[in-house]
Amino acid sequence: MSVAIENFVKAIYQYSKHNEYDTKTSTIAKKLGVSSAAATDMAKKLALKGLIDYEKYKELKLTEEGCLMALRVVRKHRIWESFLFKLLDLSLHEIHREAELLEHQTSDFLAEKIHKYLGYPDFDPHGDPIPSIDGKFPEIKPSISLSKATPQTDYRISRLQSDDKEFFDFCAEHKLINGELIRVEKQFEKTQMTEVRVNNNTLLLNYNFTSLIQLINTDVL
Numbered sequence: 001m002s003v004a005i006e007n008f009v010k011a012i013y014q015y016s017k018h019n020e021y022d023t024k025t026s027t028i029a030k031k032l033g034v035s036s037a038a039a040t041d042m043a044k045k046l047a048l049k050g051l052i053d054y055e056k057y058k059e060l061k062l063t064e065e066g067c068l069m070a071l072r073v074v075r076k077h078r079i080w081e082s083f084l085f086k087l088l089d090l091s092l093h094e095i096h097r098e099a100e101l102l103e104h105q106t107s108d109f110l111a112e113k114i115h116k117y118l119g120y121p122d123f124d125p126h127g128d129p130i131p132s133i134d135g136k137f138p139e140i141k142p143s144i145s146l147s148k149a150t151p152q153t154d155y156r157i158s159r160l161q162s163d164d165k166e167f168f169d170f171c172a173e174h175k176l177i178n179g180e181l182i183r184v185e186k187q188f189e190k191t192q193m194t195e196v197r198v199n200n201n202t203l204l205l206n207y208n209f210t211s212l213i214q215l216i217n218t219d220v221l
Contacts, residue, residue: 003104006073007032008042009051012060013070018161020211023059071135076111077103078124083114085125092125092160092177093168108133127159127178127214144217146194147210149184155215156181162212175199176213184215 011028015021029039047054051066062070080099084090090098112133115121122138123129129137143158157180160171171177175198185202186195192207 001069004042005046005051006069006104008039008046009062009066009070010073012052012062013067013074016062023061024057025060028060068135071131072108072133073103075131075133076106078128078130079111079115079118080106081124081126082118082121082130086118091168091172093163093165095125096163096168123178125178126161127157128161141216143214145211146182146184146196146205146213146215147192147207149187149194149215151184151186154181154183154218156218157213158216159214160212161214167209167212170209174201174203176203181218182215 011031012023015023025039025043026036029036043054043060046052053061077099080102081095084095129140131137157178183197185197194205194210196203
């Protein structure tokens with residue numbers, strides 16, 4: 001399949017799993033940087049191939065075959081991120097950027113060899129689970145968004161859900177990284193701000209930021 005097709009089904013899959021987004025053609029078009037008309041044409045094309053279910057004005061849905069294709073691309077992406085992070089010590093943004101290119105040029109055979117070389121990790125450096133070749137995921141502990149976390153409670157960061165450079169740079173600078181212990185001090189409902197303490201520093205974060213960070217309660221670790 002072409003890079004454009006793989007990116008299209010991957011985008012639908014990713015947005016279908018994110019509470020902040022929908023999978024309408026206009027939304028997918030914006031993510032991929034193409035026109036709505038181009039996204040609609042692609043959706044119709046992939047519907048004929050049996051990869052998605054398309055109905056005008058409704059959200060796009062992957063078929064079983066389309067979902068498996070998306071998961072294989074996601075698998076390669078996350079395996080490459082794990083490889084680049086471990087061996088080359090690249091930043092979280094850098095590994096994402098490079099994996100976006102490498103995922104389309106990698107065979108299932110090579111992806112499996114790299115995964116084996118790394119010791120079969122279940123999660124990538126962002127905390128995202130790595131699916132198996134047949135689309136199955138490792139066991140994932142229940143998590144909660146930082147925006148909805150309980151005040152005066154300790155958590156551990158389990159996932160960073162973004163591909164934005166500024167987001168990752170800020171996280172790295174303030175030790176908001178996967179596996180780090182964090183204490184939620186206060187939730188300000190009216191302003192949608194969250195006060196947290198991490199690495200002996202106090203931070204005040206807005207909803208656009210906190211909604212991208214997933215936490216696991218330390219009581220269930």
